Amino acid sequence: MTIDFKNLRPREYELLLKFPAYVSLLAANTDGELDNIEKRSAIEFAHVKTYSCDPLLADFFKEVDKSFERTLQELNNSLPLGKVNRDAIIKSKLLDIEDIVLKLGPENMAIVHKSMKAFKEHISRAHHNILIDFLFPIPIPGLSDH
Numbered sequence: 001m002t003i004d005f006k007n008l009r010p011r012e013y014e015l016l017l018k019f020p021a022y023v024s025l026l027a028a029n030t031d032g033e034l035d036n037i038e039k040r041s042a043i044e045f046a047h048v049k050t051y052s053c054d055p056l057l058a059d060f061f062k063e064v065d066k067s068f069e070r071t072l073q074e075l076n077n078s079l080p081l082g083k084v085n086r087d088a089i090i091k092s093k094l095l096d097i098e099d100i101v102l103k104l105g106p107e108n109m110a111i112v113h114k115s116m117k118a119f120k121e122h123i124s125r126a127h128h129n130i131l132i133d134f135l136f137p138i139p140i141p142g143l144s145d146h
Helices: 009-014 019-031 036-052 057-079 085-100 108-125 128-137
Strands: none
Touching: 009 085, 019 036, 019 057, 019 085, 019 108, 036 057, 036 108, 057 108, 085 108
């Protein structure tokens, strides 16, 4: 069983498929750009989601994975330089997508949001210092992000 996206218009579904890419770009925008580490992390995570997501989103993430790398690159290239300008456009697109997610109903909306939150958190930690994890495997407030 999966979430039924049939009540969405084709254009809405196409925009919804870009949701993980926009979330990834927003999470990576702390320095105003998507670097290679963040890009690789987002691409790998999109692929992992095809088999580690909520079963209701399995078909959705299989579709996302088919073109995620290309979509991420195209969206990144279409954005202006600079953190503030990029943030504004990404957030505007995410608001448009949120209008689409609302059409899925409260339960499905919660599932989609939980999944997108995982994308944001994963990409936000792309630069996490592995040495800190090695030296301090137990979370220490202010030192580790766990």
